[in-house]
Amino acid sequence: MLKLTNKRILENFFKKPILDTSEKEKYIPQLKELGCEKVAEGEVFSFLQQYVSQYIHEKEFRNALYDYLAKQNGALGLHDVKNLSIFPLKNEQGTEYVPYSDEIYLMPAVSETNIDIAQYQILDTSIMSASLADAILGEYIRIQTLSQEVLDAREQEQRINLIESLDGHDDSKRLEEVAKYLLDDFKKGKLNPSIIKRGLQGILKKIPMLMRSGEYRREGKFIAGHLTTRGSLLKRIVVGDEFLAFAHFLEMYPVSSIHYDNLVLIDKVSDEDIKDLSQLDNYEDIIRRLIREGYISEEQLQKFKLEFLVDTQDSFESKEEFPEECVVNYGKIQKHIKELWSKDKNRYIEKKVTRWEPEHAFEEKVYVNTMYRSKEHHGAYFCQMCGKVFPGKYIECDQIEREPVYAWKQMHLNLCLECSKDFKSMRANDDFYEKFLRNLEDLDIIISTERGFFDISMDSEKTIRFTAKHLAEVREILKRQKQEGKGRRLRRVNNKRP
Structure with a gap:
């Protein structure tokens, strides 16, 4: 049994006299012969649960407790040990004792980054060494060192949660805040690790960016590439200069490859819009759909010579060739028309x-x-x-x-x-x-x-x-x-x- 200064507390808890054998282990066989019983491990743990928080700040008790738990080799059960508030954490006020969680880290021997201790739970190894923590927790759990990889993974989780918090919301101010937060991370190089980049590419449609139109968008974002945008139509879906490097980093698609469904249509298509659209790979299909939906006027059809893209009504898709009939004898045709001309002709007259x-x-x-x-x-x-x-x-x-x-x-x-x-x-x-x-x-x-x-x-x-x-x-x-x-x-x- 671990040593405790206040023996009376032990006896009151166990309802029997308690002998401290911590320094008299050679007498244990004789004590057993006299009928002394060893306190059951379950009773010991019940005692610890009730009194550990009260005495954990006492160095003598704490060291005896750590030594006792390290020697149990899992006999008390990992779940029970993890729930004891015995793991010392560094903080601005001193030391705090908490139950185990996977959010507890070891400070690296040589700091890899400027760590803000207030944001992380750092094990105070001056009180509980890493090896002692391993012994107490057993062979299947290890407290991780707060490496750059751990920091990156934690920040990425927070980043993705922030992006997904925008789902179902269209508050332009909130979109701007998240967009600028991500842009700042990009400029600081926090997104460079390939695993972080791939994670963001997987939710690219949810990442807000500033468009050339001056509005923030999540879905339907493209890079202008070599294309110019004079009208407002493409400006609504083309990333602005401020976010262009970020967009290239995430390998976003060029606007030249878009289809009709990628457009954000609000009002009539302007002449400048038509000029912009003429640069696209799918220009004819897009213009044909815009004509069909009534976004392009008759004047624009004539001005830009787009009549060939107008869908004709009641036409049939057919491989049938246009009918032919040759002139066998032109003189015979002349004679026939001459005969018709000599007869009474059916005149058009004015009717009111x-x-x-x-x-x-x-x-x-x-x-x-x-x-x-x-x-x-x-x-x-x-x-x-x-x-x-x-x-x-x-x-x-x-x-x-x-x-x-x-x-x-x-x-x-x-x-x-x-x-x-x-x-x-x-x-x-x-x-x-x-x-x-x-x-x-x-x-x-x-x-x-x-x-x-x-x-x-x-x-x-x-x-x-x-x-x-x-x-x-x-x-x-x-x-x-x-x-x-x-x-x-x-x-x-x-x-x-x-």
């Missing part, structure tokens, strides 16, 4: 048609464009007949009524070019037109908050889909027009139908 116009101009497209616009594609809209999404340039705003009475923004349809032709053809047919109007006014259609759209048929195959709100407004307008009478018409203009 009626076109309905409102007394005051208004934006007829605004209502239906807003009602049926695409949420996924900028500048694109749903066709109410076929249900497909088209760029705005392929959408017509057609008047519902054949002979409109008043100019209502609600009395229009959003139709693609093909469906617009079909609708106008059916609207000109009395049977189809009257059926369509009857279906619009059908009282069997109950408009409620439970349905968001309704399909109104024109014939057995063609239907027009309305949002519930649009249909409700159309029905109310038709109802009130009926109440006023159908005879009133606006000024007629001899031109063409709407």
